[in-house]
Amino acid sequence: AQIALxxxxxxxxxxxxxxxxxxxxxxxxxxxxxxGTGLVADLNARxxxxxxxxxxxxxxxxxxxxxxxxxxxxxxRDLIEAGAEDEGPVYAARRxxxxxxxxxxxxxxxxxxMALLRITRPGGQPxxxx
Amino acid sequence: AQIALxxxxxxxxxxxxxxxxxxxxxxxxxxxxxxGTGLVADLNARxxxxxxxxxxxxxxxxxxxxxxxxxxxxxxRDLIEAGAEDEGPVYAARRxxxxxxxxxxxxxxxxxxMALLRITRPGGQPxxxx
Numbered sequence: 001a002q003i004a005l006x007x008x009x010x011x012x013x014x015x016x017x018x019x020x021x022x023x024x025x026x027x028x029x030x031x032x033x034x035x036g037t038g039l040v041a042d043l044n045a046r047x048x049x050x051x052x053x054x055x056x057x058x059x060x061x062x063x064x065x066x067x068x069x070x071x072x073x074x075x076x077r078d079l080i081e082a083g084a085e086d087e088g089p090v091y092a093a094r095r096x097x098x099x100x101x102x103x104x105x106x107x108x109x110x111x112x113x114m115a116l117l118r119i120t121r122p123g124g125q126p127x128x129x130x
Numbered sequence: 131a132q133i134a135l136x137x138x139x140x141x142x143x144x145x146x147x148x149x150x151x152x153x154x155x156x157x158x159x160x161x162x163x164x165x166g167t168g169l170v171a172d173l174n175a176r177x178x179x180x181x182x183x184x185x186x187x188x189x190x191x192x193x194x195x196x197x198x199x200x201x202x203x204x205x206x207r208d209l210i211e212a213g214a215e216d217e218g219p220v221y222a223a224r225r226x227x228x229x230x231x232x233x234x235x236x237x238x239x240x241x242x243x244m245a246l247l248r249i250t251r252p253g254g255q256p257x258x259x260x
């Protein structure tokens with residue numbers, strides 16, 4: 001059993017490492033959010049940059065306060081429905097005051113409803129430079 | 131301890147689910163390969179499509195046989211060095227005979243050397259249509 005547990009632990013660490021490498025080498029700016037709590041579960045450096053801070057600034061914090069519409073913090077419900085629109089609705093990043101488009105993909109992980117948010121500058125390509 | 135183990139298990143499943151969602155919603159065609167064995171650890175549908183098959187066709191199989199250069203199967207060493215070049219070297223997909231560019235990012239996960247391969251059609255954007 002000890003060996004099996006260690007294997008599970010190694011397996012989890014391996015998936016987490018792969019996840020990290022994938023997130024930090026993609027051109028996409030991505031944020032994982034818990035729909036129930038509105039808290040950021042994970043994000044990559046590119047997303048943090050578009051939101052105007054670092055990964056540490058946003059991890060475990062509410063996403064709503066970082067995205068505004070008409071100077072009002074966005075609600076999770078609005079973000080989830082964002083997936084339906086083609087270009088994605090445009091918000092303003094609270095910290096940079098620059099416009100951002102958000103596309104959401106909702107899914108369920110371990111019984112928890114989550115959303116993967118892809119953030120882009122509206123009308124433009126995903127950021128290709130860092 | 132039982133609760134902690136269940137939490138670990140749930141945690142692993144959650145990371146795996148997030149990984150799956152990220153891989154299947156990105157525009158990138160990505161393949162994770164073990165450098166030591168040359169076997170495909172994971173890939174997304176877009177990568178499988180560019181290689182001319184399905185995810186199941188390639189998972190756990192050698193990547194070398196699927197990419198050719200001058201009608202010779204590519205070696206892992208060539209794939210890893212592919213990360214250095216700007217456009218990435220051009221191979222032919224064995225199944226489709228169409229040219230593919232490959233960019234590699236090498237990393238270490240749980241003591242195993244792995245590579246993340248990003249596959250594109252040379253000269254073009256990453257596939258935006260499915």
